[in-house]
Amino acid sequence: MAMAEHGQFLLRIEDTDTARARDHWEAQIYDDIHWLGLNWETPVLRQSEHLERYNASLMQLADRGLIYPCWCRRSDIRAALSAPQEGAPLAPGVYPGTCRRRGMDSRQPGDALRLDMTKALAEVPEMRLIETGLKHAGAHTVNPAQLIQEIGDPVLGRKEIETPSYVLAAVIDDGAQEITHVVRGEDLYQTTFLQVLLQHLLDLPTPIYHHHRLIRDEAGKRLAKRDDSKAIAKYRTEGATPSDLRNLVGLPQPLASSC
DSSP states (O other), rough: OOTTTTTTOEEEEOOOOOOOOOOOHHHHHHHHHHHTOOOOOOOOOGGGGOOOHHHHHHHHHHTTTOOEEEEHHHHHHHHEEEEEEEOOOOOOOOOOOTTTTOOOGGGOOTTTTOOOOHHTTOOOOOOOOESSSGGOOOOEOOHHHHHHHTTTTEEEEESSSSSSSSSHHHHHHHHHTTOEEEEEEEGTTTHHHHHHHHHHHTTTOOOOOEOOOBBTTSSBBBOGGGTTOOHHHHHHHHOHHHHHHHHHTOOOOOGGGOO
16 A cells, blocks of 8 residues: 555554563564555554653643643542533443543653643644544544443553553654554554544644454454454465455555565
8 A cells, every 4th residue: 555655665563561561572563564565665663662762742732731640540530431421421331520620740750741731722723634444434524422432541651651652652753753654453443533632632643544443362352462363364374365364454565566
């Protein structure tokens, strides 16, 4: 797809969650993508090497009063959600804003950092994005009420300020790398609307998105290394070809000149 747009194919190692990152998984990513016939630009950006960049953007949002610290554990959130709620009902599991009135000066070690969604939405105009994946193809307008009800106040800094969330780190890297097209699995489609909001807040451009189908095993479970589910290497040993894998996720075959 990158070659069809006369662009560059960039690979990024999104390893800010160091507790779950594994060197052998990263090596397998390189091997699998090479087997698929894809060549990427080097050096590969590794997010764990750019934590200061994410921290700076997080503090930029905090200085504008859009970030607050949160001490709530999952059990606290479940208890708060079981109590009567005012306003529009939140989707199951959405944080109810227990710590929303806390200021950054009250931050304690171990606090998460959350975006005040209502304040953030008040700062941006109408937001739109373009999707080219088959399931959601077209132009989409970001619905503020839907963000509040279905996402709530998302965590942008996990536990310690040095570990940003995926959604923030990806937005900042897309801007730094001047990404014009993002190709990823459809499990991240809903995350896109939050990322578009962050792009507006940080004055970054919005790429064109393409969310492809996921590879699933015989039980319908999506391929994910953390669950030890069927990996691309397993398909390879069973005789699958790169073309077979592209068909599974609904991606076009590469141009002849790029092979």
